Amino acid sequence: MKTERVETDVLCIGGGIAGLMAAIRARELGAKVVVAEKGATRYSGAGRIGNDHFWCYIPEYHGPDLDAFIKECMLTQLGNMTSNLGPRVVRTWLENSYDMVKLWDSWGIQMKHDGEWHFSGHSFPDRVMTHLKYKGANQKPVLTDQALKSGATIMDRVMIFELLGGPEGCTGAIGIDTRQDRLIEFRAKSVVVGTGAVVRLYPGVTPAVMGNNQRQFSSTGDGRAMAYRVGAELVNVELFTRHAGVKNFCRAGQATWAGVCRDPEGRPIGKYIEEPDIRFGDMIIEVDKQIFERYRQTGRGPVYMDCRGLTDAGHAYLMEGLRNEGNIGLLEHLKEEGVDLKKNALEFSTYELRYLGRLQTNEKTETGVPGLFTAGDESTFSISGAAVFGWIGGEQAAQYARQAAPASGEGKSAKMEETKHLIDALQSRKNGHDWRDANFALQHTLTDYAGSIKSEATLTAGLAHLRRLRQKVDTTLRATNRWELARCLEVRNLYDLGELVFAAASERKESRGMFQRSDYPYTDPLLGGKLLTVKQVDGKPYLEWKDVPR
Numbered sequence: 001m002k003t004e005r006v007e008t009d010v011l012c013i014g015g016g017i018a019g020l021m022a023a024i025r026a027r028e029l030g031a032k033v034v035v036a037e038k039g040a041t042r043y044s045g046a047g048r049i050g051n052d053h054f055w056c057y058i059p060e061y062h063g064p065d066l067d068a069f070i071k072e073c074m075l076t077q078l079g080n081m082t083s084n085l086g087p088r089v090v091r092t093w094l095e096n097s098y099d100m101v102k103l104w105d106s107w108g109i110q111m112k113h114d115g116e117w118h119f120s121g122h123s124f125p126d127r128v129m130t131h132l133k134y135k136g137a138n139q140k141p142v143l144t145d146q147a148l149k150s151g152a153t154i155m156d157r158v159m160i161f162e163l164l165g166g167p168e169g170c171t172g173a174i175g176i177d178t179r180q181d182r183l184i185e186f187r188a189k190s191v192v193v194g195t196g197a198v199v200r201l202y203p204g205v206t207p208a209v210m211g212n213n214q215r216q217f218s219s220t221g222d223g224r225a226m227a228y229r230v231g232a233e234l235v236n237v238e239l240f241t242r243h244a245g246v247k248n249f250c251r252a253g254q255a256t257w258a259g260v261c262r263d264p265e266g267r268p269i270g271k272y273i274e275e276p277d278i279r280f281g282d283m284i285i286e287v288d289k290q291i292f293e294r295y296r297q298t299g300r301g302p303v304y305m306d307c308r309g310l311t312d313a314g315h316a317y318l319m320e321g322l323r324n325e326g327n328i329g330l331l332e333h334l335k336e337e338g339v340d341l342k343k344n345a346l347e348f349s350t351y352e353l354r355y356l357g358r359l360q361t362n363e364k365t366e367t368g369v370p371g372l373f374t375a376g377d378e379s380t381f382s383i384s385g386a387a388v389f390g391w392i393g394g395e396q397a398a399q400y401a402r403q404a405a406p407a408s409g410e411g412k413s414a415k416m417e418e419t420k421h422l423i424d425a426l427q428s429r430k431n432g433h434d435w436r437d438a439n440f441a442l443q444h445t446l447t448d449y450a451g452s453i454k455s456e457a458t459l460t461a462g463l464a465h466l467r468r469l470r471q472k473v474d475t476t477l478r479a480t481n482r483w484e485l486a487r488c489l490e491v492r493n494l495y496d497l498g499e500l501v502f503a504a505a506s507e508r509k510e511s512r513g514m515f516q517r518s519d520y521p522y523t524d525p526l527l528g529g530k531l532l533t534v535k536q537v538d539g540k541p542y543l544e545w546k547d548v549p550r
């Protein structure tokens with residue numbers, strides 16, 4: 001196997017929105033920057049073919065009172081989504097959001113509508129509008145060009161598999177070329193992890209098609225797993241949520257749908273709107289994510305998204321939003337099937353369990369491991385989270401790199417040898433298990449023992465199964481080509497995360513939201529405002545309850 005060494009000041013892992021923003025900012029501050037991206041930055045990640053809503057506070061639009069704006073946002077799903085980040089992170093986010101909007105606009109991502117800041121979606125009628133409607137279809141090529149223009153080096157088709165950690169903190173990483181026989185050691189003074197969200201831990205709604213997920217197929221929590229292995233703290237790994245949208249077409253981006261959710265008799269299932277309205281959409285989807293599932297389970301469903309009745313201009317606005325949101329495949333399918341949103345309502349449903357655990361961080365994007373920063377879906381959520389904290393992460397990493405000593409080689413050759421040995425084993429086995437088998441077994445185990453229904457008994461039994469499966473994964477997993485090699489490494493990361501789900505679910509002795517334990521069916525008020533954290537100590541998960549940072 002060929003090996004290679006790359007030296008840099010700042011290594012950005014993941015060339016999604018967060019990683020590219022970090023790279024641009026770190027370069028602006030004079031750092032030497034390398035972006036290592038598993039796919040290709042022009043087309044990769046959750047923002048790959050576009051998004052259309054950007055959470056932001058624009059004083060000239062919202063007025064001068066940021067606190068009042070934050071209070072209003074907390075009435076929407078943002079309240080739940082930000083509750084474990086703490087007020088300092090939320091404030092920093094919003095204080096910087098307008099600057100990001102202006103930057104993107106100046107780079108050629110269309111942030112205005114007819115020359116104006118225009119807000120729609122994710123908001124209740126007659127309340128403050130929280131999300132800027134923008135045209136994000138070109139955001140990845142624009143950010144890629146901007147990163148290249150700034151002088152960052154982008155290495156596409158490189159999957160980072162291990163961080164290099166030690167007493168001096170995080171000093172680099174090890175990656176594989178996903179196309180060629182090449183192992184790369186990155187030596188860096190600081191590292192920004194921006195590898196996105198986690199899919200493939202729980203089964204999708206169409207289990208025969210593993211790629212039908214709300215995020216891209218290869219977003220497998222690599223960053224969280226690697227960071228955990230070098231001592232970073234994760235939070236709330238046992239929690240999950242569910243999203244809703246067009247049945248069988250798992251796509252995030254519910255707010256683009258400007259119709260009314262109706263039962264089969266045409267009655268609205270929520271109380272917020274009765275006729276489609278491009279300004280708000282139907283907020284029942286945000287208020288109650290499980291409503292579609294309940295309608296189905298109680299025989300009242302299916303539920304339909306009904307956009308009929310929009311004006312021609314409203315319909316054009318909807319279609320443009322869907323295109324910018326990256327719903328090209330769905331739109332093609334509707335065309336092929338002769339479905340016209342002016343005439344037909346579309347069936348909606350609840351999607352798969354979505355993992356909510358994340359890397360613990362603060363308003364400076366620090367992880368607690370010196371030299372290791374994180375941004376985007378690894379630690380917050382959404383496009384604006386990725387943009388703002390990517391930018392701040394790049395800034396912090398560049399400043400850290402300025403005072404850090406050049407990374408020493410200590411312990412690195414041993415880690416490289418270990419990784420080489422692992423990859424050789426995966427590639428040389430003549431018989432063994434395919435990554436799909438291992439992934440499906442993991443999904444079944446999580447669903448059956450740590451999914452919607454669980455108790456100490458199921459968690460104990462499930463963890464025993466998982467450990468047995470893990471041993472098989474370690475000794476029999478087999479890759480017959482480079483593509484499968486990347487999948488095998490992803491599956492190993494998913495197993496690490498799966499084991500943490502069991503440990504944390506066992507520690508959370510209560511029920512809260514979608515986290516339900518049959519042996520503790522009540523919500524423990526003493527755990528309100530607390531985070532369940534986990535980090536690796538002496539090779540084992542160490543769990544601790546902590547207050548949400550103030």
Ligand SMILES: Cc1cc2nc3c(=O)[nH]c(=O)nc-3n(C[C@H](O)[C@H](O)[C@H](O)COP(=O)(O)OP(=O)(O)OC[C@H]3O[C@@H](n4cnc5c(N)ncnc54)[C@H](O)[C@@H]3O)c2cc1C
Pocket residue numbers: 013014015016017018019036037038039041044045046047048050051052053054055158159160161194195196197214215216218219220222223251252253325326375376377378381382383384386
């Ligand atoms: C259909 C859809 C619509 C959405 N609409 C909106 C919206 O309108 N508004 C909004 O705010 N949010 C929206 N989101 C969410 C938003 O896209 C994400 O929150 C955002 O893109 C996260 O950015 P990120 O940089 O953290 O992750 P990503 O953009 O997912 O980037 C992560 C990158 O890391 C790479 N990577 C992963 N693992 C490795 C590894 N081991 N080594 C190297 N590289 C790796 C990936 O290939 C990827 O390029 C939507 C998401 C989807 C899927």
